[in-house]
Amino acid sequence: MRVVMTSNYFEILRGGINTTFQDKGRENLYHIGIPFSGVMDNRNFLLANKLVGNDLNAPVIEFAYQGPHLRYTGDQLNFVITGDVIFKIKKKGIEIDGDCYQSYHLENGDEINIISTNKSVYGYFAIGSEIDLNFQWNSCSINTKANIGSNNGKKLDTGQKINLLKINSDKTLKKVNYIKSKIENIRVIKGTNFDYFSEEGKKIFFEKEFVVSKLSDRMGMRLEGSKIENIINTNIKSEGLVKGVIQVPADGNPIIMLSDHGTVGGYPKIGVVVSVDYDRLVQLAPGSKVKFKEIELSDAETLFKLYEMETENLLNQI
Amino acid sequence: MLKNISNLGDAALYCDFGIQVNKATNLEVIKYFNTIREKKIKGINNLTPSYNKLIISFDLRVTNFSEIKNKIENLDTTIEQNKNNKKIEVPVCCDENFALDKSRLEKKLNLSYQQILTKFFNKEYFCYMTGFIAGMPFLGDIDENLRTQRLETPRVKVPQGSVGITEQFANIYTFDSPGGWNIIGNTPLKVFDDSKERDPNLINPGDTVIFKKISLQEYEGSNDK
Numbered sequence: 077m078r079v080v081m082t083s084n085y086f087e088i089l090r091g092g093i094n095t096t097f098q099d100k101g102r103e104n105l106y107h108i109g110i111p112f113s114g115v116m117d118n119r120n121f122l123l124a125n126k127l128v129g130n131d132l133n134a135p136v137i138e139f140a141y142q143g144p145h146l147r148y149t150g151d152q153l154n155f156v157i158t159g160d161v162i163f164k165i166k167k168k169g170i171e172i173d174g175d176c177y178q179s180y181h182l183e184n185g186d187e188i189n190i191i192s193t194n195k196s197v198y199g200y201f202a203i204g205s206e207i208d209l210n211f212q213w214n215s216c217s218i219n220t221k222a223n224i225g226s227n228n229g230k231k232l233d234t235g236q237k238i239n240l241l242k243i244n245s246d247k248t249l250k251k252v253n254y255i256k257s258k259i260e261n262i263r264v265i266k267g268t269n270f271d272y273f274s275e276e277g278k279k280i281f282f283e284k285e286f287v288v289s290k291l292s293d294r295m296g297m298r299l300e301g302s303k304i305e306n307i308i309n310t311n312i313k314s315e316g317l318v319k320g321v322i323q324v325p326a327d328g329n330p331i332i333m334l335s336d337h338g339t340v341g342g343y344p345k346i347g348v349v350v351s352v353d354y355d356r357l358v359q360l361a362p363g364s365k366v367k368f369k370e371i372e373l374s375d376a377e378t379l380f381k382l383y384e385m386e387t388e389n390l391l392n393q394i
Numbered sequence: 395m396l397k398n399i400s401n402l403g404d405a406a407l408y409c410d411f412g413i414q415v416n417k418a419t420n421l422e423v424i425k426y427f428n429t430i431r432e433k434k435i436k437g438i439n440n441l442t443p444s445y446n447k448l449i450i451s452f453d454l455r456v457t458n459f460s461e462i463k464n465k466i467e468n469l470d471t472t473i474e475q476n477k478n479n480k481k482i483e484v485p486v487c488c489d490e491n492f493a494l495d496k497s498r499l500e501k502k503l504n505l506s507y508q509q510i511l512t513k514f515f516n517k518e519y520f521c522y523m524t525g526f527i528a529g530m531p532f533l534g535d536i537d538e539n540l541r542t543q544r545l546e547t548p549r550v551k552v553p554q555g556s557v558g559i560t561e562q563f564a565n566i567y568t569f570d571s572p573g574g575w576n577i578i579g580n581t582p583l584k585v586f587d588d589s590k591e592r593d594p595n596l597i598n599p600g601d602t603v604i605f606k607k608i609s610l611q612e613y614e615g616s617n618d619k
Contacts, residue, residue, distance in 0.1 A: 103439040103440060104439060104440055104441070105440070106440040106441065106442040106449075106451065106525070107427065107440075107441055107442055107443060107523075107524065107525070107599070108524055108525070108528060108529060108586075108594060108595045108598075109524050109525040109526060109527055109528040109529055109530055109568075109586075109595075110528050112440070212588060212591065213591055221527075221571075222527060222528045222569060223569075224528070224588060265401065265403050265404060267402070268400065268402060268408050313413075313415055313444070313445050313446065314444055314445070314523075314525075314526070314532065315442075315444040315445070315446075315447040315449065316442025316443075316444055316447065316448075316449030316525075317442075317449075318402060318403060318405065318406045318440075318449065318451050320403055321402070321403070338525070338526045338527065339442060339525040339526060340442065340444055340523065340525040340526050341526070345402070348402055348403030348404075348406075349403070350403065350404050351403070351404050351405050351454050373401055373404055373459060376403075376404040377404055377454070377458055377459075380404065380454050384455060
């Protein structure tokens with residue numbers, strides 16, 4: 077670890093459940109067993125950075141469910157929280173409710189208490205400053221399973237400090253009106269082992285509701301519901317996986333691969349969540365109901381283009 | 395021998411080299427893998443070679459399935475590849491404390507531990523792929539008399555350095571990790587070193603591995619430990 081003398085820093089009064097530094101992740105490492113990692117919800121990540129005047133790929137703090145409680149020491153800076161998040165700002169002993177998608181000034185001694193995400197999983201805390209972080213393979217993203225990334229690959233913990241380097245000179249406050257579109261179905265493209273499943277199993281997959289299990293994290297989302305019957309083989313020879321792949325192991329319950337997933341796996345792939353729905357998928361909290369809908373590749377590509385244009389429009393409003 | 399290309403979702407190609415698991419098929423996969431890496435095709439952001447498949451991930455903001463498919467179909471894989479496959483000796487200690495599945499294997503294979511180790515050590519194994527967890531090599535093929543299934547209930551934590559076998563393969567756990575392979579010993583060798591960003595894996599696809607039996611004294615005296 078580098079030792080940096082700095083006068084601007086956050087003390088972590090409470091680490092939160094799974095608080096990590098993230099950026100867009102790392103590429104071209106699947107073949108050695110290292111996944112992308114990076115932010116789970118890309119749109120909220122980009123908006124957070126834009127709202128504090130950072131480079132769009134600057135490191136942010138991602139939290140899940142309960143976030144961190146932080147006390148700031150140093151010169152004035154801007155911060156923002158994106159997602160659907162309940163948080164408080166304490167200035168000179170007075171606590172106010174914070175609004176997401178709106179940047180605030182932070183002065184010496186102020187506190188931010190990120191109480192919880194609301195009917196969602198991930199939120200983002202961006203600071204209008206360069207953060208003192210280690211990078212591995214050009215990314216600060218923390219992968220707690222492989223202990224890769226900044227903070228020695230470990231989640232942020234109570235008692236730690238976050239040291240800042242250069243505070244952004246532009247401290248104009250910004251906001252954006254962003255209303256999250258309601259999600260009806262998660263759209264999928266049939267997987268390479270779709271025919272391993274019985275007619276009844278395929279029907280269950282597309283017609284029945286599944287419930288997001290508590291055993292979900294940055295690696296994968298486990299679903300529970302009617303069992304999906306396999307009629308060929310419950311194992312395949314291990315092969316590569318990508319974000320969004322839905323595997324069905326022998327117990328018949330689907331598992332969706334998320335950003336920190338194992339790079340190879342040996343369970344049949346019934347489907348793959350399309351890119352356009354990934355940001356919304358990861359925000360489904362345990363207990364949420366999910367229904368899958370099949371779409372064609374060409375539609376998935378068009379929908380993704382539209383989603384990217386929408387993100388671009390939101391960024392341009394800031 | 396690339397038999398078919400299909401899409402895996404909207405941001406990856408699934409290149410199928412057949413259903414067999416053997417060195418010839420895998421070498422073909424590795425040839426494609428190396429050629430595509432050297433070409434640095436715009437938009438491709440990950441390659442995952444395995445026994446008989448190659449998955450090519452791409453950035454849907456930059457390119458799409460049909461564009462990449464077209465490039466792969468017209469790829470010239472006959473170009474001489476200047477890669478040096480290595481031969482790596484991996485020391486393994488089979489002391490009681492490390493051979494977690496000694497009695498299970500003796501029972502399942504109906505062999506004494508001495509017989510199991512004689513069949514396992516001092517043979518050349520081929521690295522088919524690395525992955526699942528960072529740097530874990532999938533090696534083969536082990537002696538036909540050593541082949542058995544995974545544990546019925548996987549361990550929550552297999553210790554780092556554990557050497558496991560299942561079916562026709564052997565592997566090395568590069569981290570403490572959940573896992574269901576039959577553990578026969580432990581290596582003090584650092585198989586994944588993330589301080590070497592350029593080449594963190596000791597063993598790469600195409601390399602050859604020879605396991606050498608060492609004593610507990612040698613294990614404890616090893617520099618890597």
